[in-house]
Amino acid sequence: VAGSADAQAAVASSAGPVAAASVVDAPDGVRRILAGVVFVDDLAQAVALVDGPDAPATAITSAGEVVSPHMLRGGSGATRSKLELVAAREAAATTLTGVRARIDDLQVDLAAG
Numbered sequence: 001v002a003g004s005a006d007a008q009a010a011v012a013s014s015a016g017p018v019a020a021a022s023v024v025d026a027p028d029g030v031r032r033i034l035a036g037v038v039f040v041d042d043l044a045q046a047v048a049l050v051d052g053p054d055a056p057a058t059a060i061t062s063a064g065e066v067v068s069p070h071m072l073r074g075g076s077g078a079t080r081s082k083l084e085l086v087a088a089r090e091a092a093a094t095t096l097t098g099v100r101a102r103i104d105d106l107q108v109d110l111a112a113g
Helices: 006-010 028-038 045-049 082-112
Strands: 037-040 058-061 064-068 071-073
Touching: 028 037, 037 045, 045 058, 045 064
Parallel strands: 037 058
Antiparallel strands: 058 064, 064 071
């Protein structure tokens, strides 16, 4: 759920941690699993929260970093999904087609001119 628009909006509009269960629409069983998970703005806030006396089981930053008392996993904010990569490839192919057509037009103009 880290990186989702709902989670990011909740954290951005909040001054503190946001319970994951409060921004996730899921069955009760999933919400119980998320009971100890919070979303926070950044890594420093996550580490401070997890080291605190009322520490949640896990804190997840808006960049996707996951922090728990015994683990720190880097975020995936820069990773692009397969769908995003395919869309970027298709956009590049469309741009390339347009550039090639423009080159052909310019070559015709140059030959005629």
